[in-house]
Amino acid sequence: MDAVQQTARLLSPALFRHGRMLIAPPSQHNSCWRVFGGGLTAEVNAHDDVRVCSYALKGPDGKTLRQGVTSSLAAALRLATELLYLLCKGDYEAAA
Numbered sequence: 799m800d801a802v803q804q805t806a807r808l809l810s811p812a813l814f815r816h817g818r819m820l821i822a823p824p825s826q827h828n829s830c831w832r833v834f835g836g837g838l839t840a841e842v843n844a845h846d847d848v849r850v851c852s853y854a855l856k857g858p859d860g861k862t863l864r865q866g867v868t869s870s871l872a873a874a875l876r877l878a879t880e881l882l883y884l885l886c887k888g889d890y891e892a893a894a
Contacts, residue, residue: 819882821833838858840854864881
């Protein structure tokens, strides 16, 4: 199973629970994973040299709303997806 399939399998339950979101894997034009939903974007980067992954949630204007670091790509994608959903539905206290 490749990285895209593993990530899709890990995120599938959260995505069905949260409604529709789009996940884009890295490409030749963008080196990060991107999750889109409700006008917001989450960008997840794997930093292999230091063995961590970072995530940043951005608003429609491109400004960073939340950011953080995790120990794995799967954890960063899951957390970014959860926070994106909470911010989209207006649960700002839970997203904080």
